[in-house]
Amino acid sequence: MKILGIHYGHDANAAIIEDGKVLFAISEERINRKKFYWGFPFQSIAWCLKHTDLAPQQIDHVALVNLNAQQDTLGNTLPNFYERLNRRVPQFASVLNLPLIIFDNLVQGNLRRSIARSMLFETLKDLGFPKHKVRFVDHHLAHAAGAFFLSGFRDSLVVTSDGKGDLVSHRTYLARDNYFEYLHESPDFNSIGLFYSCITEYLGFKVLRHEGKITGLAAYGDPKKTAHIPPPVSLSANGMSTQNNLIPEARFNDVYWGYRQFYEEDPQLFYKILTTKSAVLFEYARYATNQLFKKSFSGLEKEHVAAFAQKHLEDVLVKLVHQQVKRYNTNRVAMSGGTFGNVRLNQKIAELPEVDEVYIQPAMGDGGLGVGSAVWMYWDLSEKWEHEFLEQVYLGPEYSDDQIFKAIQAVGLPHLKLDDIEGEVGKALKNNKIVGRFHGQMEWGPRALGNRSILASPQDATINETLNHRLNRTEFMPFAPIILEDHAADYFVGYASEQLAPRFMTVTYEVAPPKRNLIPAVVHVDGTARPQVVRESENPSLHRILSAYLKQSGLPVLINTSFNMHEEPIVCTPQDAIRAYQAGAIDILAIGNYWVSDESLLPKS
Ligand SMILES: [Fe+2]
Numbered sequence: 001m002k003i004l005g006i007h008y009g010h011d012a013n014a015a016i017i018e019d020g021k022v023l024f025a026i027s028e029e030r031i032n033r034k035k036f037y038w039g040f041p042f043q044s045i046a047w048c049l050k051h052t053d054l055a056p057q058q059i060d061h062v063a064l065v066n067l068n069a070q071q072d073t074l075g076n077t078l079p080n081f082y083e084r085l086n087r088r089v090p091q092f093a094s095v096l097n098l099p100l101i102i103f104d105n106l107v108q109g110n111l112r113r114s115i116a117r118s119m120l121f122e123t124l125k126d127l128g129f130p131k132h133k134v135r136f137v138d139h140h141l142a143h144a145a146g147a148f149f150l151s152g153f154r155d156s157l158v159v160t161s162d163g164k165g166d167l168v169s170h171r172t173y174l175a176r177d178n179y180f181e182y183l184h185e186s187p188d189f190n191s192i193g194l195f196y197s198c199i200t201e202y203l204g205f206k207v208l209r210h211e212g213k214i215t216g217l218a219a220y221g222d223p224k225k226t227a228h229i230p231p232p233v234s235l236s237a238n239g240m241s242t243q244n245n246l247i248p249e250a251r252f253n254d255v256y257w258g259y260r261q262f263y264e265e266d267p268q269l270f271y272k273i274l275t276t277k278s279a280v281l282f283e284y285a286r287y288a289t290n291q292l293f294k295k296s297f298s299g300l301e302k303e304h305v306a307a308f309a310q311k312h313l314e315d316v317l318v319k320l321v322h323q324q325v326k327r328y329n330t331n332r333v334a335m336s337g338g339t340f341g342n343v344r345l346n347q348k349i350a351e352l353p354e355v356d357e358v359y360i361q362p363a364m365g366d367g368g369l370g371v372g373s374a375v376w377m378y379w380d381l382s383e384k385w386e387h388e389f390l391e392q393v394y395l396g397p398e399y400s401d402d403q404i405f406k407a408i409q410a411v412g413l414p415h416l417k418l419d420d421i422e423g424e425v426g427k428a429l430k431n432n433k434i435v436g437r438f439h440g441q442m443e444w445g446p447r448a449l450g451n452r453s454i455l456a457s458p459q460d461a462t463i464n465e466t467l468n469h470r471l472n473r474t475e476f477m478p479f480a481p482i483i484l485e486d487h488a489a490d491y492f493v494g495y496a497s498e499q500l501a502p503r504f505m506t507v508t509y510e511v512a513p514p515k516r517n518l519i520p521a522v523v524h525v526d527g528t529a530r531p532q533v534v535r536e537s538e539n540p541s542l543h544r545i546l547s548a549y550l551k552q553s554g555l556p557v558l559i560n561t562s563f564n565m566h567e568e569p570i571v572c573t574p575q576d577a578i579r580a581y582q583a584g585a586i587d588i589l590a591i592g593n594y595w596v597s598d599e600s601l602l603p604k605s
Contacts (some may be wrong), residue, residue: 001382002058004048004129005374007065007142007366008084008120009073010208011036014044015370015395015444016052016059020149020378020387024051025395025444027367030572036208038075039084044370045127047397056128061381063373064124067138068166070116071109071278077101081116085123102274108255109278137373139165140185140337143361146372147336148175149379151359151500152389156332157325161317161339163197163208164188164282165366170242170320170337174328178385183328186241187252189281192316193339195233198289199309203302208338214306215344216477219526221307229296231312232289239323242316246288247281258284310344318348325354336361336368341446343530346507350499357499360506362393363445371444392538393504394451396442399574404438404592407574411582415596416603422541424603425590426548429457429558433601434467436563436586438577439541443570447505448562449532450482450542452570452577454586456559457549461520463559471585472566479559480505481522482532484546487556491515492531505532505560519557532560 005015015025026048028034028041049056066073074081078093078100104111121131143160155176162169169191172183188194197207200214236243243249251257258280262270269287277283297305321333333355340346340360350358361368378384399407401417408415418424425435435455443449454471456463456479464478481491488495488502492509501507508528511519522529536543550556563577564570565585571577574591581589581596589596595603 001060001378002054003061003063003374003377004045004059005063005065005370005372005377006041006045007369007373008040009066009366010038011365011367012039012041012044013367013370014041014048015374016048016054017371017374017378020375020382020384022371022390022395024048025363025371026397026442027569029569030396030442033569033576035567035569040086040123041370042086051397059129059133061377062124062129062134063137063142063377064120064134065137065139065142065369065373066166067136068113069109069139070120071112074116074119076112076276076278078112078115081112081119085119087119098275101276105274105278105280106255112278135377137376139369140168140171141376142369142372143336144171144173144372145180145376145379146363146368147334147359147361148173148180149375149387150361150371150390151334152387153332153334153357153359155330156334157321157328157330158334159321159324160335160337161193162191162337162365163193164191164279167279169193172240172324174330175334176330178383180379183324184240186243188279189247189285190233190242190244191282191285192233192242192313193337194282194286195289196309196313196339196342198286198293199305202290202293202297203305211338212341213474213476214309215342216475216524217303217306218310218344219524220476221301221303221305223307223311225300225304226296226308229308231315232292233312233316235316235319239320242320244285246292247285253281255280262287313339313342314345314348317345318352321349322352322354325352331356332358334359334361336364336372338365340364340506343506343508344528346501347509347528350501350507351494358507359500360504362447362504362506364506365446367445389500393444393449394441394539395444397572398441399592401592401594404574404594407578408591408594408596411578413578413581413596414599414602415594417593418595418603419593421590421593421595422544423548424595425455425545425588426552428588428601429455429549430552432457432460433587434470436577436581436589436591437542437545438563438571438574438589438591442572445504447532448560448570449504450534450539450560452563452572453560454563455545456521457553458519458521458557458559459553459555463521467561478522478524478529479561480530480532481519481557482534482542482546482560484543484550484556485533485535488531488533491519491557492529495533502531502533503535503538505530518555521559522557
C-alpha cells in the first residue's frame with residue numbers, strides 16, 4: 001500500500017510510505033529555499049514521485065493534514081486560497097473577500113473551510129490524485145501517529161504539543177494492545193506553545209523560528225527574579241490538559257466574548273481581528289499574554305525573561321506528562337509537535353523516575369506531518385500494529401558524484417577527488433579547519449545529522465563566536481556535539497545505548513564533569529549538551545570522519561551544526577553547498593568524494 005502524505009501550511013512538506021515504511025520525505029523549504037515555506041508543497045510532491053519512480057496513478061491513498069482548519073492553513077482570505085494553490089485569483093474572490101470574511105468569522109470559518117476543502121480536492125485532481133483517494137487527517141493525530149509508529153515502541157503514552165493545529169494545542173493518546181486511544185486535549189487558546197512563542201516575540205525574535213534561542217538564553221537567567229509573575233498558562237484542575245488563565249473558564253468556546261473583549265480593550269484591533277482571523281479566542285489569548293508580558297517584564301534583562309519561559313514550560317509539561325504516565329501506568333513516552341523541539345524540556349521528561357524510554361519524532365514540528373499523516377492512514381486502513389523503529393532519517397534527495405562534479409566544474413573551483421575523503425577531513429578538523437560535509441541523502445527534519453553538516457573541532461570554545469560570525473548567526477546555546485557511540489557513555493551522564501532520542505539530537509544530557517574541559521566548545525553554561533550519537537550502521541561515512549578525528553586528536557567528539565547560511569534552509573543541492581562555501585561559511589567543502597578548497601588547503605596526493 002503506497003500512501004502520499006501532504007502537509008500544506010507552515011513548513012509545508014510531503015512524504016511517501018509503502019506498507020508503513022517511509023521511502024522519501026522532504027520539506028518544501030529545502031527546494032524553494034524559503035525558510036519554513038507556508039503554502040502547498042507542489043515541488044515536494046513532485047520529488048516524492050520522482051525519487052520513488054511512481055506515477056500518481058500508482059499511489060493508493062493521499063493523506064492531507066488538517067481536518068478542521070483548512071482555511072487557517074491556506075491563509076484565511078479567499079485571494080490567499082487561490083494564490084497558495086497557484087491559481088489565478090478570480091474577480092469575485094477579491095470583491096467578496098471582506099463581507100464574506102466578516103460573516104464567516106462570526107460562524108467560525110465554516111464557509112471558507114468548505115471552499116478551501118473543495119479547492120484542495122480540485123488541486124489534487126489536477127495533479128492526478130482523484131477525490132476518492134484523498135482523506136483529511138487531523139493535525140495532532142498526524143503528530144501523534146508519527147511519534148508512535150516510528151518509535152518502534154509496542155505501547156506508549158503519546159503526547160503532542162505545539163502552538164496550534166486544527167484548533168488544538170496539545171493532545172494525549174495511549175497506544176496499547178493494537179489500539180490508539182484518545183485521552184485528553186487542550187484547545188488552541190490554552191496553548192503552552194503559544195506562551196513560549198509570545199516570549200520569543202517579546203524578546204525580539206521570530207515566532208516559529210527562534211524558539212530554540214530562548215532555550216539557550218534561559219540557562220544564563222535566574223527564574224527567581226520572576227517568581228512573583230503569575231504564569232498565564234497552567235495545568236487544568238485535573239492536571240490532564242493546559243489552561244490559559246487570561247480567559248475565564250466560563251468563556252471557553254464563546255467567540256462572541258472574544259470579540260467583545262477586543263472591542264472593549266482596543267476597538268482598532270477589534271476591526272482588524274473581525275476582518276482577518278477566524279480563531280478569535282486564540283488571538284485574544286495571544287493579545288492578553290503579550291499585554292501581561294509588557295506589564296510584567298519591563299526593565300528585566302532578557303535572560304531572566306527567557307528563564308521564566310523555560311521554567312514555566314517545564315513546570316507545566318513535565319508535570320502533565322508525569323501525571324499521565326502514572327495514571328495510565330506506562331513507562332514509555334513518544335512525543336511530537338513543535339514544543340518538543342525544546343531539548344531541555346525533553347531532558348526533564350526523560351529524567352522522570354517513572355519514564356524508562358522517550359522518543360521524540362526527529363521531525364517534531366509541522367515538517368514531520370507529511371510522514372505522520374501517511375503513517376496514520378496506513379495503520380487506520382490496515383490495522384497492522386507491527387511497526388519498526390525508524391533507524392535513520394536520511395530520507396531526502398541525494399546526488400551522484402557525476403552531478404556533484406558538474407556543479408563544481410560549473411563554477412571552476414579548485415578540487416580533488418579522493419578515495420579516503422573521511423580520513424582527510426579528520427586531519428583537516430585536527431588542524432582547526434571548518435568543514436562543510438555534504439553526503440548521501442539529505443536529513444528529514446530540522447537537525448543536520450552529518451549529511452548536510454558543518455563540522456569543526458570542539459576543543460576551543462571561541463569557535464562558537466568565530467563560526468557564528470562566519471555563518472551570520474546569533475545563538476545562545478553552543479554548537480551540538482556528535483560522538484562515536486562507543487564513547488557516548490563516558491561523556492554524557494545517564495547515556496545508555498538503547499536510548500533513541502540522542503540518535504537524532506532531540507535531548508540534552510549533562511556532560512560528565514571530567515570531560516567538560518576537553519570539549520568546551522559544545523558544553524553549555526549549565527553543563528549540558530545535546531549530542532548526536534553516531535553508529536557505523538546508520539552513517540558509515542560520518543563514523544569514518546569521527547574515527548579519523550579520534551585517531552588524530554584522541555577525541556571521539558566533533559562539533560556538528562547545520563550546513564546553511566544565516567536564516568536560510570539547510571543546503572539541499574550541490575549548488576546550495578557550493579554557494580555557502582563561496583560565501584565564506586567554511587574552509588573546506590567535502591562534497592561526496594570531492595574536496596573543494598583553496599589551493600593551499602588541497603591535500604597532497
Ligand atoms: Fe503542529
